[in-house]
Amino acid sequence: xxxxxxxxxxxxxxxxHKFRSFLxxxxxxxxxxxxxxxxxxxxxxERGTRAFMQQVGGLEYVSVVxxxxxxxxxxxxxLSPGRxxxxxxxxxxxxxxxxHVSPELSFGAAISSGIQSDRRQIRGVFPDYFVVARHDxxxxxxxxxxxxxxxxxxxxxxxxxxRLLWPSLKPAxxxxxxxxxxxxxxxxxxxxxxxxxxxxKNSKTPGRNRGGISRSGRRYDPFRxxxxxxxxxxxxxxxxxxxxxxxxxxxxxxRLDALTLRVGDLGHFRTALEQARAAxxxxxxxxxxxxxxxxEEWFDRMESSIRATRLSGGLxxxxxxxxxxxxxxxxxxxxxxxxVREIGIRLAVGAxxxxxxxxxxxxxxxxxxxxxxxxxxxxxxxxxxxxxxxPSENAPIMTLGGIAFSVGFAVLAGFFxxxxxxLRASRLNPxxxxxxx
Amino acid sequence: MPLVHLEGVSKIYRVGDQEIxxxxxxxxxxxxxxxxxxxxxxGSGKSTLMHLLGCLDAPTSGRMQICxxxxxxxxxxxxxxxxxxxxxxVFQSFNLLQKLDVIENIELPLVYxxxxxAERRRRAEQVASDIGLGDRMANRPIQLSGGQCQRxxxxxxxxxxxxxIFADEPTGNLDSATGxxxxxxxxxxxxxxxxxxxxxxxxxxxxxxxxxxxxHDGKIRREYRP
Numbered sequence: 318x319x320x321x322x323x324x325x326x327x328x329x330x331x332x333x334h335k336f337r338s339f340l341x342x343x344x345x346x347x348x349x350x351x352x353x354x355x356x357x358x359x360x361x362x363e364r365g366t367r368a369f370m371q372q373v374g375g376l377e378y379v380s381v382v383x384x385x386x387x388x389x390x391x392x393x394x395x396l397s398p399g400r401x402x403x404x405x406x407x408x409x410x411x412x413x414x415x416x417h418v419s420p421e422l423s424f425g426a427a428i429s430s431g432i433q434s435d436r437r438q439i440r441g442v443f444p445d446y447f448v449v450a451r452h453d454x455x456x457x458x459x460x461x462x463x464x465x466x467x468x469x470x471x472x473x474x475x476x477x478x479x480r481l482l483w484p485s486l487k488p489a490x491x492x493x494x495x496x497x498x499x500x501x502x503x504x505x506x507x508x509x510x511x512x513x514x515x516x517x518k519n520s521k522t523p524g525r526n527r528g529g530i531s532r533s534g535r536r537y538d539p540f541r542x543x544x545x546x547x548x549x550x551x552x553x554x555x556x557x558x559x560x561x562x563x564x565x566x567x568x569x570x571x572r573l574d575a576l577t578l579r580v581g582d583l584g585h586f587r588t589a590l591e592q593a594r595a596a597x598x599x600x601x602x603x604x605x606x607x608x609x610x611x612x613e614e615w616f617d618r619m620e621s622s623i624r625a626t627r628l629s630g631g632l633x634x635x636x637x638x639x640x641x642x643x644x645x646x647x648x649x650x651x652x653x654x655x656x657v658r659e660i661g662i663r664l665a666v667g668a669x670x671x672x673x674x675x676x677x678x679x680x681x682x683x684x685x686x687x688x689x690x691x692x693x694x695x696x697x698x699x700x701x702x703x704x705x706x707x708p709s710e711n712a713p714i715m716t717l718g719g720i721a722f723s724v725g726f727a728v729l730a731g732f733f734x735x736x737x738x739x740l741r742a743s744r745l746n747p748x749x750x751x752x753x754x
Numbered sequence: 755m756p757l758v759h760l761e762g763v764s765k766i767y768r769v770g771d772q773e774i775x776x777x778x779x780x781x782x783x784x785x786x787x788x789x790x791x792x793x794x795x796x797g798s799g800k801s802t803l804m805h806l807l808g809c810l811d812a813p814t815s816g817r818m819q820i821c822x823x824x825x826x827x828x829x830x831x832x833x834x835x836x837x838x839x840x841x842x843x844v845f846q847s848f849n850l851l852q853k854l855d856v857i858e859n860i861e862l863p864l865v866y867x868x869x870x871x872a873e874r875r876r877r878a879e880q881v882a883s884d885i886g887l888g889d890r891m892a893n894r895p896i897q898l899s900g901g902q903c904q905r906x907x908x909x910x911x912x913x914x915x916x917x918x919i920f921a922d923e924p925t926g927n928l929d930s931a932t933g934x935x936x937x938x939x940x941x942x943x944x945x946x947x948x949x950x951x952x953x954x955x956x957x958x959x960x961x962x963x964x965x966x967x968x969x970h971d972g973k974i975r976r977e978y979r980p
Contacts, residue, residue, distance in 0.1 A: 322865055333853055662849045665810065666863040666910065667838020669831050747810045747830075751849065 320679065323672075327680030330652070331687070341648035342688030344641025345730065349692025349723045351637055354699045355630035356719035358707065362626060365711040366619050372512060372539040374451050376583060376612050379415075379590065381576040381597065384608040397604035400573040402551075405443075407596040408578065414589035416581030417445040420551065423574045424558045428547060429497040430482035437478070439498060439547045440574075441554020449579045452543070457492035457507035460550055464506075468552040472496050473507035477544040496547075501557060503549060512543045586611075635726070641688065642730035649681050649738035660742055661750025670743035677739035678732070685731020689724040696720075755822060757917060757949055758784035758807060763816030764972075765802050776802040778972040779816065784951065786917070789944040791952045791960035794969035801922070803969060804953045808920045809837040821917045838867050842911025846923035848903040850895040850910075857882060857891040860909040867914055878913055885909045885939075901932035908939060918949045925959060937962050 331338040370376070381404065386394045405420040422441040427434060440446075447459045455473060464471045474482075479491040486494075488508045496503045555568045563571075580589040590609055597607055653660065660673055696715070703713050765777040776799045784790055794800040805811045809820060812833065818825050821840040825833065842863075843849075850859045861878040869877075882891050885905045895903050904924060911919050921940060925933030941962055944950050952963055960966045961980045968975045 319868065322871075329853070658849070659851055662851060663862070663866070664834065665808075665837070665843050665849070667834055667841075667866045667914075669834040669866070671831070672866055748805050751810075751845070 320675065323675045323679035324683065326676055327683045330680050331683060334652075337648060337652075338684060338687075341644050342641075342684055342691065344644035345638065345685050345688030345727050346641075346692040346695055348634060348638030348641040348730070349689045349727045350696035350699050352631070352634035352723040352726065353693065353696035353715065353719055354703055354713065355627075355634045356722065357696075357700055357713035357715045358703060358711070359623065359627040359630060360716055360719065361707065361713040362711040363623050364714055366623060369539060370612070370616060370619070371451065372543065373612070374449060374577075374579070376586075376616060377580045378449060378451075378612055379578040379580060379593070380610040381578065381593075382608050382610050384606055386604065386606050390605055393604050394606060397601040397606050398570060398572075399601075400576045400607065401571065401600070402569050402573070404573070404576060404597055404600050407600045408593050411596045412589065412592035414581055414585050414592050415578045417448045417579040419443055419446040419449040419575075419577045419579075420573045421446065421575035421577070422551060422554045422559055422571065424554060426499045426558065427497075428478070428482065429500075430494065431497065433482045433484065434497075435481060437545070437547050439549060439554065439558070441551040441559075442548050443551050445579075446548065446577075449577045450543070453510045453512075455507035455509045456489040457505070459507055460548060464550040465552050468556055469550060470501065470503040470553055470557075471506040471550060472498070472503040473509065473546075473548040474505060475509045475544045475546040476511040477541070478547055479505075479508045498547070498549070499558070509543070509546070512540045586613075634723075638726055638730050641727070642685075642734035645681055645684050645731055646734035646738060648684075649677060649735060650741070652680075653677065653738050653742045656742075657745060657750050657753040660745050661747055661753060664745070664747035665751060673745070674739045674743035677742045678735045681735025681738065682728060682731045685727050685734075686724075688731075689727035692727065693720055693724060696723075756783040757786050757788075757821055758782065759817070759819040760806075761817040763806065763813045763818050765799075765806060765811070766814045775972050777806070777813070780972075780974055782967070782974065784918075784949065786949055787944070787947055788965060789941070789950045789952070789963040791954060791963040791966045792969060793954055793957055793960045793966060794975075795955060798969045799972040800953055800955075800969045802972075804920055804922055804951070807918075807951060808841050808843060809833045834866075838863060838914065840917045842914070842916040842919040844904065844907045844911050844919065844921040844924045846926035848895070848900075848907045848927070850903055850906055852895055855892050855894055856887060856898070856906050859895065859906055860913050862910060863914045878909075881909045881913045884912075899932075900928050901935060904928060904932075904936050905939070908936075908943075912943075918951060919943065920951050920953070922953045923955070924952070925954075933959075 381400060383400065402420055405418045408415050408418050419442060424439050424441070425436060426439045428437050428439070442460065443465055444460055444462055452459070460471060460473055463469070474491070474496065476488050479486070479488040482496070483491050483494060491505055491508050494505045496505050552568060555571060559571060560566065578593060580586055590611070594609060601607060663673065700713050700715055707713060760780055760782040762779040762781065763777060764775065764779050767774045767776055780803065792800045792803060806813055806818060807820065809825060810833070812825060812828050816826065820836060823836050825836065851862070854862070857875070857878050860881055861874050864874040864877060879891065882888055885908060887902065887905055887909065890898065890902065895906065898906065925936055928936060937959065940950050940952065950963070952960065954960055957966070963980070965977065965979055967977050
C-alpha cells in the first residue's frame with residue numbers, strides 16, 4: 318500500500334468523525350498558535366531592542382561620567398579640573414582607537430520661531446556629536462568645524478522641534494528659518510530626519526502618535542529624545558549662554574555636561590577604553606573622579622532577557638504542543654480499539670502489519686498537519702490581539718521561519734504520538750481481531 | 755503438486771500453564787479444482803484448521819505447504835503476502851467495512867497488492883457485475899440485504915483471483931433460500947475451476963461439496979464423498 322492510499326484512508330477517517338477529530342486537533346491548534354505568537358513576540362522584542370540599541374549609539378558608544386570620589390582621595394578632589402574640553406583634546410590626541418569625541422554643554426532656554434515658542438534644553442556640540450549619537454543625514458546640513466571655529470549662530474533641530482515651532486511648514490522647509498534662543502537669532506541650518514520605530518513607519522494612523530511632544534517623558538525613549546534636540550555649536554553655546562556665570566571659566570576649563578566617545582573598532586574595544594582612560598588620568602591629574610560607562614553590560618542584559626523570554630515562551634508553547642500530541646495519541650488509541658475488527662478484516666485480505674502501521678501514522682500526522690494549519694490561521698488572530706496589548710516598540714512580528722518551525726513541530730508531535738497506537742494496531746493478531754466484537 | 759499439503763501439522767495453544775491441542779498431527783492434501791467441506795462440532799478444531807489453511811496463522815509443528823509456499827514456520831508478513839495473493843475469505847458475518855461502499859469493499863484486497871487506483875477500480879467493477887451487483891456499486895453495506903452483503907464478500911474474495919476460496923459458515927446468517935443461492939454461487943465457482951474450502955457444522959450444507967472431511971478433537975476422523 319502506498320502512502321497516498323494511506324493518506325486517503327486517514328483523511329476519510331478524520332472526515333467521518335469531524336467533531337472528535339476537531340477535539341483531538343484542538344491541542345495542536347492551540348499549541349501551534351501559541352508557539353507562533355511566542356516566536357513573533359520574541360522576534361518583536363528582539364527587533365525593538367536592536368533598533369533601540371542602534372538609536373542609543375550602539376555598542377561603540379562610551380560615556381565619560383563623573384564619579385564620587387573615594388574617601389582616601391577626598392583631599393585631592395580640588396586638583397582635578399573635572400570633565401573639560403581638555404579631556405576631549407587629550408583623547409583625540411593620544412587615544413587613536415577612539416574615533417570620535419563629543420564634548421557637550423547644555424543650557425535650558427526659551428526657543429521661539431516668532432510663531433510658536435517653548436522651553437527646551439539646548440546642547441552645544443562639535444561635529445563629532447552627529448557620529449557618536451548616530452544621526453542620519455538631515456535636511457540641510459549638520460554643524461561643521463567652521464560653525465564651531467567661528468562661533469556662528471547656526472542651529473540643527475530635531476523633527477519634532479521643527480514641527481512644533483513651524484507647524485505650517487514641512488520640516489525640510491524649516492532650513493534657513495530664524496530660530497530665537499533666549500531672543501538671540503540663530504539660523505536653522507539643518508533639520509534632522511524623523512526617527513521612528515519600524516511599526517510607526519508602517520502604521521498610517523496618526524492617532525497613535527507616540528513621537529508626540531511630551532516634556533515629562535514617562536521613560537527613556539531614544540526616539541523621542543533624538544526628535545526633540547536643539548543643537549548649536551559648542552563655542553556659540555559657551556560665549557552666548559555659559560560664559561557669564563563663572564567669569565573664571567574659559568572654553569577650555571568649563572565643566573562639560575556630557576562627554577561621549579565612539580570606539581572606532583569593536584575588535585579593540587578594551588584597548589580603546591584603556592587608551593581613553595590613560596589620557597583622562599593625565600588631564601584629571603591622577604584623581605579618580607571619572608568613569609567610562611559602556612553599553613556592554615546593558616546590552617548583555619537585554620540580550621539575555623531576550624534569550625530568557627524566548628526560552629520560557631518557547632517552553633510553555635512546547636508543553637502545550639506535547640499536550641496536543643498526547644491528545645492525538647489518546648484519540649488514536651480510542652479509535653483503534655474501536656476499529657479492531659476493521660483492522661482484522663484488512664489483515665485477512667492481505668494487509669501486512671506494516672500497512673496498518675502506515676495507515677495509523679498517516680491518520681495521526683494528518684490530524685497534526687490540519688491542526689497545525691488551523692493553528693497558523695488562529696495565530697493571525699492571536700497576534701492582532703497581542704499587538705493591542707504588547708508595548709509598541711515590541712510589537713510582535715510574525716516570520717515565515719516561525720510559522721514553519723511551529724508547524725514542523727506540530728507534525729513531529731503528530732508523528733511521535735502516532736507511533737505507539739500504530740505499533741499496537743499493527744501487532745494485532747488477525748484471528749483475534751476478526752473475532753473481536 | 756497439491757495446492758494444500760499438510761503433514762503432521764499440530765497447533766497448540768497455551769492458556770496459562772494448560773496446553774490445548776487444537777490440531778493434532780493432521781495430514782491433508784487438497785488438489786486444484788476441488789470443492790472440500792470441513793465439518794465438525796464447535797471446539798473440534800475446524801476453525802483452527804481453516805485459519806492455518808487460510809494463512810492466518812502458522813502451525814506449531816509439522817509441514818505446511820500452501821500453493822507451493824512452505825509456511826511451516828512463516829512470519830506474519832509472509833503469511834500476509836500469501837493471503838493477499840492466493841487466498842480469498844468469505845465469513846459468516848460478512849465482515850464488510852461499513853464506511854466503504856460496495857465497490858470499495860470489493861477493491862480492498864487490491865489496495866494491499868499495490869495496484870494503481872484505475873486498475874483496481876476496473877477489476878472491482880468487473881467482479882461487481884459478475885456477481886450481479888453492478889447496479890449497487892455506490893451503496894453502503896447497511897443498505898443491502900444479507901444475501902447481497904455475502905455476494906459483496908464473495909466478490910471481495912474473488913477480486914485478486916486467488917487460488918483457494920475459504921468460506922467459514924457462509925450461510926450462517928442467511929435464511930435458507932438465500933443460503934441456497936450463495937451455496938449455488940460456490941458450486942458455480944467450483945465448476946468454473948476455483949478451489950473451494952467450505953467450513954461448516956452442518957452436514958446438509960457440506961453435501962453440496964464433493965469431498966467432506968470430518969474433524970473431531972483436533973483429528974481428522976473420517977473423509978467421505980457425499
